[in-house]
Amino acid sequence: MSPVAAGKAVPVPTPETQPFWDGCAAGELRIQRCLDCGQPYFYPRPVCPDCGSPRVEWFTASGRATLYSYVISHRPAPGFEEEAPYAIAVVQLAEGPRMMANLTGVPQTPEALELDMPLRVTFERRGDMSLPVFAPAEEGR
């Protein structure tokens, strides 16, 4: 059993995901795209999920996103007890790929969280790691 029971889950990088986490530590949202078909994608992996090409590269995404969908969880995961209820969201990056995230700087209520609202990435400390989360953005930013 894991000795850590109380804290929030902390991601542990693997070699193919390390550049993503290095980007987060530097305050950048780095994702991948295909050098053959041009398709950006997430989560990190060494092959393009659209065309199957292994010729892929890392780039820094704009950090702009919109709110694609979410729930507001009333049953906290370990470490989230004081924040419940809290939103678990899926955001759509301006570049196209989607990722799960928490939302910050906004009440965790259905009234405040409108689907398709513009968001921008920010980073939250989690143990020794930086985790991308998203905050409301002004239109056009």
Next chain:
Amino acid sequence: MSGVIIAGAAETDQVGKLPGHSTLQLHLEAALNALADAGLTTKDIDGIATVSSPGPVQVAHALGIVPRWMDGTGVGGTSFLLHVRHAAAAIMAGHASTVLITHGESGRSRVGAARFAPAPSSIPGQFEAPYGVSGATSAFTIPALRYMKDYGLTREQLAYVAVAQRRWAAKNPRALYRDPITVDDVLASRIVAYPFHLLECCLVTDGGGALIVTSADRAGDFPQPAVHVLGTGESSETPLISQMKDFTESQAFRLAGQAAFAEAGITIGDVGHLMIYDAFAHVPIYGLEALGFVAKGEAGAFISDGHTEPGGSLPLNTNGGGLSYTHTGMYGMFAIQESVRQVRGEAAAQVAGPEISVVLGNGGMFATSGVLVLGRSAR
């Protein structure tokens, strides 16, 4: 058609809260009940399929079965539908003659049950768990708001899925929840993960079930009427709910359904009874649309207009489903069991003699799917 039949099918003596049973015990009790149902003994079995844990090696060994074919496909709650499909292929290839498929899960009491939490270096551990996902309730539910916004599904229509299924459960003495409920009751139950209320989430129970699959040439050799496996399908989409292609539809449901319907040579008009794995109230909505019973965006109204409840044109989840009957964690086995009962004509809430029943299974969170087309006669 697949060339095989389900010759035996049974659940554990009880389902619900069974702190006196381990996960393994539930497998074994279900297996023995299914063997008795088929008039067979463990010595007649030469193939075995189940998920880990405990897995096919443990179940076979515990029963004294020496398999010449085994399948440990474990892709969530739909796995047992895939086992039927894989068993059909194995039997037609001559790799096995009589296959036992078991499910047992101490989902509620957690006696001898495996722990599940993603490793922090796994893909879910890196890219979903850190955001406070706390089981399926807080993740499988995420696509629903997108569907509601894009297709106008109302909170009342979502709630009505639970109401309709409770009407079936009221007819099933084995169902955990049988008291009638209203839309207001559902909306007044506590919010678990907005927009989902407690009554829109499946139960968590203990129980098991097992099946005996063999060649259709042997139909008539068993005490129970044969249930023919007319068509099967399977597919997978994504291990991460966040990476589902379109949050308003399940690609895996659609592809598995198309394969099964094509193999069986049927269309939706042939289907007299339907089971759709209902871990949460939105899943039958996605399932009805993926299988083509209604157009995109119409399933909520179809259910709230009464078409799937007792007296409706398309009986759906007639045991009460995961929402009211039972849900051990991997519910697919119970969906198959209810279809078998309906085709045999022995269900608690028996519908008028369905010639064909379809089972749509979900695995993980829209991760995988299996579909079975079952029939009273070979086509």
